[in-house]
Amino acid sequence: MRFLFLLLFISCVADIKKEHVNVILKQKIIERVNSDGTSERETYNLIKIGDKENAPNAITISYTPYFNEAFIDFVRVIRGFDTLTIDLSNIQDNPAPADLGGTIFWGERILTLPIIDLKENDKLEYKTILKGGTWLGPMSQESTLKKYQVPYSGYFNYVELFEEFNTPIKEKEYDVIVPKEKDIKYQIFNGKIKVQRKEKGDTVHYNFKGENIKGAKYEPLMGSPYDNFRKLIVTNIPSWYEVxxxxxxxxxxxxxxxxxxxxxxxxxxxxxxxxxxxxxxxxxxxxxxxxxxxxxxxxxxxxxxxxxxxxxxxxxxxxxxxxxxxxxxxxxxxxxxxxxxxxxxxxxxxxxxxxxxxxxxxxxxxxxxxxxxxxxxxxxxxxxxxxxxxxxxxxxxxxxxxxxxxxxSIEENMEKISIETEINNDTAYTYFKGYYTGSFDQRMRRRFIGKSDDEIKDELLDIIGLKDCDLLSFKIQGTKDFTDFFNINVQYKNGNIIKIKNLKMFKPFSCGYIPWFFEYGFSQKKRKSNLKLPVSGYFTQETILFGLEDSVISIPMDFFYEDSFVKLSLASNLEGRTLNIEKEIIVKRDDIPVSEYNEIYMKVKDFERRKEGWVLFISY
CATH class of the missing domain: 3.10.620.30 (C8orf32 fold)
Incomplete structure (x- = not known):
């Protein structure tokens, strides 16, 4: 009996936890399409508030004058047996923030109606209307003659997502009503959506419906929601040639x-x-x-x-x-x-x-x-x-x-490092060369552009991963010199040798460095979305020359793994007083599927443990 009570208690707690999230109980969109490609779009939402802290604080809808116009039809809050109607006279009509860091503003505006003091278990109910083009229209002489514009006159097309981050959807319907002579075709991606089609007089009615859709969770380097979320594309454009x-x-x-x-x-x-x-x-x-x-x-x-x-x-x-x-x-x-x-x-x-x-x-x-x-x-x-x-x-x-x-080829998007180090007593003298192509070249140029000598030194110290070494000399490619890909040459001495009596430890650069996108992309054990990584290569060739009095007793362990998506390799070879280390990280494909991720993740974590690789040697 006590055990049964415990199970019931755990079940109740689990249910309570499930309720602590906002849920779209119903979303109904009706798109009435005209023969010129414009439309009238009504959107009805009923949202149950389960997370007060992340509850909506406003109803918003964007529009662009001349191309379309927007309305907030009604907003209500259902609280228990009471229904509170929000006063629409408080709607604000303001310029939209400029896109992309303030670089683009083409007259877009936002209607905003503040919503305050929503409580858990409230239901927020509202409807918005957008009339005109679903996309920003063209600038043309015709603009002076017509109130609404669409880029492709006479054609309608739209991409509708049936999924949202962190917000489950119990039911979503998207109805499209089109003239029969402008009938649409459609495709569904990344999940199931029910479809019904009916002809009514001179129009065709489509009903697209999704049910019990879980809220998506953000994952590192998952790519665009348009590539991952359940989505629908509707269009009556006949071909790419027409586009x-x-x-x-x-x-x-x-x-x-x-x-x-x-x-x-x-x-x-x-x-x-x-x-x-x-x-x-x-x-x-x-x-x-x-x-x-x-x-x-x-x-x-x-x-x-x-x-x-x-x-x-x-x-x-x-x-x-x-x-x-x-x-x-x-x-x-x-x-x-x-x-x-x-x-x-x-x-x-x-x-x-x-x-x-x-x-x-x-x-x-x-x-x-x-x-x-x-x-x-x-x-x-x-x-x-x-x-x-x-x-x-x-x-x-x-x-x-x-x-x-x-x-x-990988060579057109790579980071290639060449390092020569000579150990003399307790000091390592290093000559570091970096050569960067593709996106690595672009990133490096942006990193150094407009920098003073002192700022350049700070950047170089960050690249070589040492803050306490002495830079002896450096030379970098001019950020506006495109005769070659960006390259750097640095000479430094580094006292970064750990001593325990006559036992010494030195950490090679090759062992410690992993590209940021690799560590970030493989930061979680399991994924629900594909991992997007840039097709790229990272290569290091490192030579360490020890002194006559030094005897090497331990070097980094080798590692090798390769499949159709990645190659991971670390190889150490000691010949006399010279230690050669070569490291490769190659991303062969930019889309690692969920089905392959787990095995690759385990190999990557094993490979990353080589970051702790040290060279142990004794001086006599």
Whole structure:
């Protein structure tokens, strides 16, 4: 009897704990789509408050004047048998904060209705309405004639997530009502969603429903929610060729060089003869233009500004920088194209506007060269390795298909360290060389740009992992010198030898260092989402020369593991008074699935224990 009571008590406590989280009891979205691609979107939410500290403190909805408008229809708090209606006269209509660190503001606004003093077990009930385009619309002459705009006139498409961080969803419905002549297609990803389709007169009604969806937990390097969460894509765009063609209609007029851009390009390339050097010269110039959103019209939006504006103001966002680079490359005789992609998440193979970024493609006879003057800013590589494998749509008058940027060799995204140390009595004299390509090159240049000599010394001490050593000399690659990848050369002496009578201990650099993203990515034993790591390589070659009076008695233990995702290797070889240590950490694929993670995790933890590897030697 006592045991039964204990079980009931534990069960009750567990239930109470489960209740201490906010739960979306019901979310109902009705999207009424018009033949021109605009829509009216009603969103109803019923949320049970289980976590008072993290309860919503406001109802918000964003909109962009001219392109859409927003309303908060009603807000109620159900508390026991009472229903409290929130006064809508307290709605605030304010400019939205600028995106990306204050660099972009195109007139977006936010309606905000403060909600105060929600209590546990309250139910928050509200409905919002958004009329117009579901995406920010284009700037065009047509804008003066129509109240609402969508980027792709006559087409509707949307990506709807059926999952949220930390918030379970008991029931979610997304209804789409479309004209029969504008019927949609859809795809479901990362889970199950029930679907019903009914024809009613001149319209088609779709009901998409998800039930009992657990709140997602954040995990290190899990990638975008759009790659991990249960999601639905609906669209009536017929093909990727149509996406490419429409993008050309919107942006094409702002991709051609006028006289000013042509003259500037000719001047910039005056003494450059080689085509590859011309491409680099133009790329580094445009990439150095500051990232800042320009407001040239009260209806800013989807298309890039004319290249001359970006060139004269030396400012622009990704679309502007890409358009300027395309124009300058065309002025120099290259077959260059404006290209759209998605940063941070994949593009699913269903024709729709899933993009959020613009880059450049140069089409040659047997290859395509991709360049990104925005994310690639400050680095030597024309395309940052973070974009390897991304899907892209090259914008052409005749249209184009969905393509994938190829992966390149590990050598193009690596950190390579060479170390020579000579131990003399109780002091180690070290010559350290670092060579960095790809994203490592870009990160290093940003780390040193604009730094004084004293600040550079501090950075170098942090890189070699010693704060108490004496720097004897150093030389670093100029942060704006792109003739080679970034490299550093440092000479230092280090008294970091631990002595216990005649027994001495020295810790090699190779044993101690693990790239931050590797430690962070493998920081938990189990995962529910795939691990996203950059395809990259880390290599060290270290030579330690001991004195004539030294006798080495212990060296770091070897380690080797390799599969189709990673390679981990540490090898030590003692020949006479010389100890050679080689270490490799290679990430072969950027997406480690949950099914493979556990085995790799165990190997990584075993490998990380080599960080405590020491060399023991005795001096006579």
């Amino acid at each position: 490419s063609r429409i993008e050309n209609e919107l942006s094409g007029k702002n991709l051609e060089p006028n006289g000013y851009v042509k003259g500037f390009t000719d001047s910039l390339l005056k003494d450059v003869k080689d085509d590859s050097e011309k491409i680099k010269k133009l790329f580094y110039f445009v990439s150095d233009i500051r990232y800042l959103g320009l407001i040239e019209d009260e209806r800013e939006g989807y298309t890039p500004h004319p290249p001359e504006i970006t060139l004269r103001k030396r400012s622009g966002v990704c679309k502007d920088k890409a358009a300027l680079l395309v124009a300058m490359l065309r002025a120099a005789g290259f077959k260059a194209y404006y290209t759209i992609t998605s940063v941070g998440s994949r593009i699913e193979n269903i024709p729709s506007d899933q993009t959020n970024h613009a880059i450049v493609a140069i089409v040659q006879e047997d290859t395509i060269i991709y360049l990104d003057p925005t994310i690639g800013q400050g680095g030597r590589s024309l395309l940052p390795p973070s974009e390897w494998g991304q899907e892209v749509i090259i914008v052409k008058e005749e249209g184009d298909t969905l393509r994938e940027i190829p992966y390149f």
